[in-house]
Amino acid sequence: MKANTHFAFFDEGSKKEIRRAIMKAVAIPGYQVPFASREMPIARGWGTGGLQITLSIIGKNDVLKVIDQGADESVNAVSIKKMVHETTGVELTDRTEEADIIQSRHRIPEVALTKDQIIVLQVPTPEPLRGVEASEYVTKRMHSEDDYSGVWLMLFEQIMKYGKTATTADHPVYVNHRYVMAPSPIPRFDNSKMHQSDALILLGAGREKKIYAVPPYTDVKSLAFEDYPFTVEAFEDKQCHLCGSADVFLDELIDHHTGETIHQCNDTSYCMEQLNKVEKAEVESSYA
Amino acid sequence: MGYVPVKGGTQAIEASIKRLKYERLKGQEIIEIKTIMSTMRGMIDQVMSESSLYSPYLAALSIKQAEGSMEEAVFLMRAHRSTLPRPYYSKTVEPETMLVERRVSASFKDIPGGQVLGATYDYTHRLLDLNLIEEKLEENQQWLQNYQEELRDIEDFEEVKYFPKVVDYLREEGLFEEYEVNNTPPIDITKQSLQFPTTRSERLQVLTRGQTGTVTSLGYASLRGYGQVHPTVGEVRVGTVPIYVEHPNKMEHSAEDEFYIGEIKVTEVESFVPINVKNENNEYELEFEIGYGICYGQNETKAIAMSILDQCLEHTDSDFPTHDEEFVLLHIDSVESTGFISHLKLPHYVTFQSKLDSIRQVKKGVQGNES
Numbered sequence: 230m231k232a233n234t235h236f237a238f239f240d241e242g243s244k245k246e247i248r249r250a251i252m253k254a255v256a257i258p259g260y261q262v263p264f265a266s267r268e269m270p271i272a273r274g275w276g277t278g279g280l281q282i283t284l285s286i287i288g289k290n291d292v293l294k295v296i297d298q299g300a301d302e303s304v305n306a307v308s309i310k311k312m313v314h315e316t317t318g319v320e321l322t323d324r325t326e327e328a329d330i331i332q333s334r335h336r337i338p339e340v341a342l343t344k345d346q347i348i349v350l351q352v353p354t355p356e357p358l359r360g361v362e363a364s365e366y367v368t369k370r371m372h373s374e375d376d377y378s379g380v381w382l383m384l385f386e387q388i389m390k391y392g393k394t395a396t397t398a399d400h401p402v403y404v405n406h407r408y409v410m411a412p413s414p415i416p417r418f419d420n421s422k423m424h425q426s427d428a429l430i431l432l433g434a435g436r437e438k439k440i441y442a443v444p445p446y447t448d449v450k451s452l453a454f455e456d457y458p459f460t461v462e463a464f465e466d467k468q469c470h471l472c473g474s475a476d477v478f479l480d481e482l483i484d485h486h487t488g489e490t491i492h493q494c495n496d497t498s499y500c501m502e503q504l505n506k507v508e509k510a511e512v513e514s515s516y517a
Numbered sequence: 518m519g520y521v522p523v524k525g526g527t528q529a530i531e532a533s534i535k536r537l538k539y540e541r542l543k544g545q546e547i548i549e550i551k552t553i554m555s556t557m558r559g560m561i562d563q564v565m566s567e568s569s570l571y572s573p574y575l576a577a578l579s580i581k582q583a584e585g586s587m588e589e590a591v592f593l594m595r596a597h598r599s600t601l602p603r604p605y606y607s608k609t610v611e612p613e614t615m616l617v618e619r620r621v622s623a624s625f626k627d628i629p630g631g632q633v634l635g636a637t638y639d640y641t642h643r644l645l646d647l648n649l650i651e652e653k654l655e656e657n658q659q660w661l662q663n664y665q666e667e668l669r670d671i672e673d674f675e676e677v678k679y680f681p682k683v684v685d686y687l688r689e690e691g692l693f694e695e696y697e698v699n700n701t702p703p704i705d706i707t708k709q710s711l712q713f714p715t716t717r718s719e720r721l722q723v724l725t726r727g728q729t730g731t732v733t734s735l736g737y738a739s740l741r742g743y744g745q746v747h748p749t750v751g752e753v754r755v756g757t758v759p760i761y762v763e764h765p766n767k768m769e770h771s772a773e774d775e776f777y778i779g780e781i782k783v784t785e786v787e788s789f790v791p792i793n794v795k796n797e798n799n800e801y802e803l804e805f806e807i808g809y810g811i812c813y814g815q816n817e818t819k820a821i822a823m824s825i826l827d828q829c830l831e832h833t834d835s836d837f838p839t840h841d842e843e844f845v846l847l848h849i850d851s852v853e854s855t856g857f858i859s860h861l862k863l864p865h866y867v868t869f870q871s872k873l874d875s876i877r878q879v880k881k882g883v884q885g886n887e888s
Contacts, residue, residue, distance in 0.1 A: 234600065263710040268595040273856025275863065298867045302526030305863050335867050353860070364843055366713035391879040398871040416871040436853050438710035462874040480866055481873070495867055 244285035254442035259404025277435030279351035294328035299495035342428035472503035562814020568594030727849035736822025739839035748788035786810035
């Protein structure tokens, strides 16, 4: 008895229902729209929110790219790609430029996205105020009353304790000057890519049953004080030991032979691309 | 190449899935679905209850596929459940129509209809039975035959006997308030996400599909001290109830046109909880309220714990976490809690790198790159 699944796993009614939540999210940038999140064949917390968005918007001619913490071949990316491919048969790619839909866990690719692309981000904790207030009932009210004193106070307390803001990934942002939004645990390095983005950004939290969005060309501002401006992860003079790129988000690794710390592009497809360019140039020059 | 290969993840994952299959097959024994169905009653009941999908056959299949892992079996069933079309809602089940297999009250010795012990582990001594290591089919058959013969001597009732609810008896005595039946259609929590404050129909749905261990633990916490509910079990009943659906096309509905689609086995609990209420003269009076618990199959511990939590969440004006509906309802689901805990095994290279950076910057005591 082999289960015969519908195109893109969901029945059309379910997809329409999710798309309706997406439309509302686009209409109210940064606002978390509740939706009837389904149980998926992959685990809650493993990208079911992003997956439900991807499955409900994907068409037969779309090309899909999935990344997990920057890597196309990391466990979660492979599993999600496999599932979407098995239920839709759409073309898959590693190359950012070729993709129509990019589902990503916690990175925005290094290559700038275009207006023809949609990036779907997986979100573990959609509520940016959860750290200061545990109750959903209360945080919902705080958003509606534009009461963001708690999150400002959190940053202020960090300055008092550490002499600077000490946020890690998932640094909260103001969207369209109204809602404070969790950008998902992307590094602070990627926050600026959301501002006035050409591509539509959709964010899905399956377990928490929320969908939200940043429409193209929307202002996205990272929360910071005038005298303590927003800062991103610093790699200083470090560069990728494979391709030599410097202005990218780097993974910190240890060289097994020398025991030294080395750095490598976190965006694996970007790194491959750079390596191929070098290779091509070398080949061309050797022919010449 | 460096520590993290850019390519190769796909093959590694395929190999891992293969290895998993090997683990299931390597003992070279096959457990049949029918063996699981006829010998793993407790497990099947628990899987059906937590996955909120009533199908002993599919539950047995999920147990087989999951190699007996409860969270995995429940996960498989839930994922399957969300692919099933739901063309009908069943009619309200009246638990008085239950064909009772077991029914006890801890409140009254002499309940109308009597106590029916039925099948339970409650009165057994938990000693490992080493004889089961070499169980013989012939001996079992002999035992069954003897058992049937013993039963023959017991008188038959002419008609099917239904048991009245213990609480009805107390209502007649005036000890419990009479409430009007609330026929508001329930909100389907699988079609609409929870919004707080919740309605009781939503709460009962979340509680009944809660992870057995979690429901039990939270109920226990409330009983032991972190809550204000100290119930007496008015009635625990286990048995089968019939399920009907309305005729889909007829404009006028009558009970005669309804279709019987099968029966389900459930455990139902009504707990009596004394509470203080103010009367008209502003004096405190003791009154009873009912905590309600119900779940698929026979799982009395879960149903009783659910009845405690139901009562807790009816009284949210307490500081105990067991009276906080968000605390209880948002953390009790097996698929959600196991999913989020297990996601910690996914690579967190980026987020960890970001944390490292933050700590280093703080240690350096300088502001990093501005942007």
